[in-house]
Amino acid sequence: MRILYGLYQPDEGEILLNGKRVHISSPRAALTYHIGMVHQHFRLVPTLSVAENMVLGLDEGTGPFLNYRQTYKKISQIAERYGLVVDPQAKVWQLTVGQQQRVEILKALYRQADILIMDEPTSVLTPQEVDQLFSTLRTLVDDGLTIIFITHKLDEVMEISDRVTVLRKGKAIATVNTADTNKAELAKLMVGREVVFRLEKSPVKRGEKILAVDDLQALNDRGLPALRGVSFKVYEGEILGVAGVSGNGQRELAEVLTGLRHATGGHVTLEGKDVTNRSAREITDAGVAHVPTERKTMGTVPSMTIRENLILKSYRQPPFSRGMFLDNQAAEENARAAMKEYDILAPNIDTAVKVLSGGNIQRVVLARELSGDPRLIIAAHPTYGLDVGATEQVRQILLAQRDRGAGILLISEDLEEIMTMSDRILVLFQGQVMGIIDADGAQIGKIGLMMAGTKEEEK
């Protein structure tokens, strides 16, 4: 989509517009082809008025002067035609999110877009605002506009689209008429069918209950509910996989469980102790390891050395800490041992983490998090962006931890990974648990349906 809007350049292939081959070198060029885009995160200047945002970057008016009267007139013409009522003189920061999105659409129309790209437009909206948006979009389509609507949500696809293209891992899997398909079929297309390789996995030896999550609730960064009453348990020696389409509460779940996000309701119990809303430090000290999604921005300090990154969580404890001082020798020995055990490839222990490959950074994270034999491991997208070899190794490491008796919560958007690694699979949809099923004999179609919002018992 960013290529269509001129933000990125294609490496290969071509774009045909009305049968002609076009080269879209920048968003400004996209404008000349009448392509407009409404980004998921709005591109508006909050301190400017609606009208000022409209003319931003356009050559309008005479010479250096802007003619706002003309702008107001034009805005109200478009607004009237499509029912997009917004006060042109209002400052953008004063508007609600739904109104701001309306301004974004207006902006595209003001620039005479015939093709409108909408990137997950409903993710920031309330259900009422979604209804309003959909009716606006229908008016636009009736008027001859083309809309490309990007979404993760199958309900929306069924409701608003005429045709649908399913993308998986950068490939267009299929394009079908919405009227000829249903949610189950789309879900199958989205997740893929065949599992390519199976891991050698010992039978599960489930032990004591380690983690109990009860009716957990939390908000996302925008203050909307992200977890809406999530309950599950994790036992010793098992991997509980959390499947779901991105943005259905997985990130928030991992953050609440590791003390990085505040729970607004419910309880988290770790080995019988209530640890709800304890600090990240307390939860770490209670034996919870966290392999975060963002290994470069959160899991490590890229500008610091391997040696230092390996003690990021244990620097307060012996042997790394003696009184108020750090014991560099202990940290060195620790780093040497970890580099050997986890095959971290680097010139030496004082190499900055940022020069390492993704796989090696993840090995550093794993080496640190798994030291001290944690009771519970929360692994979020542990193989994301890694090559095949590194992926395999990371999976083996996690399985070894499971066999050691650790409980593992594996959060991943890669359904294949969930299917091969997990003993049980939990499916999250819009912050709710759609069901927890045994991984043995689990059907991918069934999981796909649950990911699209069908509850297990409803089948």
Add this chain to the structure above:
Amino acid sequence: MTAPNWLKIERRPVASGRTVFIVSVSAILAALLVAAIFFAAYGVSPIYAYYLILRGALGSSHGFSETIRRMIPLLLCGVGLTVAFRALFWNIGAEGQILMGAIAASGVALFAGLPGPLLLIAMFIAGFLAGASWGLIPAALKAKLGLNDVITTLMLNYVAMYLVLWLVHGPWKGASMRGYAYTDMFPNAAQLPTIGSTSIHWPTLMLGFIAAVVMYILVNRTRSGFEIRVVGENPEASRFAGISQFKTTMLVMFISGGLAGFAGVGEVAGIYHRLLDPSQISMGYGFTAIIVAWLARKNPLAVIVTSFFFGILMAGGDVIKIQLRLPFQLINVFNGLIMFFLIGSELLMRYKISIRRR
């Protein structure tokens, strides 16, 4: 970033110590080169002017003493600023923290009535705490309310400045000073010893050296230093590791403000022996120290070198004022140019730029 295609720009993974040194020295040379234009515009040969600055600042015992006198507050403030900058706290308020230290020391000197050596020790402690408290205000405002540290530290400078003015014009105005806006002279026990007849108040200088070493150890060898570096290098990772940003921010500003407070004590107890006009107490040390810390690349030990260098420049400023009858502000132009080139050169440390051969 777009660049002409005859330039090759590559990311440098880690800048080596040698690169940092070469880039820093080049920045200074570039500043010297551009400043030369100003000297030339005044009809003075730049080479002669630089020669005069060097000779004036280092060529005589008086000049050297003036250089060291300037170096003392720059060293103390600069060391403190490296610690604050390490935690990504932009303390632009060392100037005000110096003044608060000076006020506290003067208060103790004039009114505490402590005997002999205790008096000076009490003055240093009071000065440290006053500077530190002045630093903790913006630290708390940033950590708790998210207020911009640059703005709050900068604005508090003016509050401190007017507080000094009010004191010397009002309640603390010395009875023996007739119409002048000074406090009374400090008792002898509140005056710092100097080396011979120079104005080098050596106890403060020693404090500066000790501070540089202690802070180097703190940043590189201790738990708190580890926390400071993690918070500064990647705040998100510090959250992940359970490091309290609040505590870390408060700690660095306690140190940074406190060391600037020491500098303020040194100025009033070592040189003026009374509280007087704020522009006389500090002469912009708190601002110049920002460049001192930056040139030292946030390394407390390197501040010993950079503060000496800026001591030369400031002492040399007097020389060009007296001998060449040029405005002292030329030195500020020079300071500004160095800062400009230093910040510009950050790019050179992160990217390797070379000319592409065809």
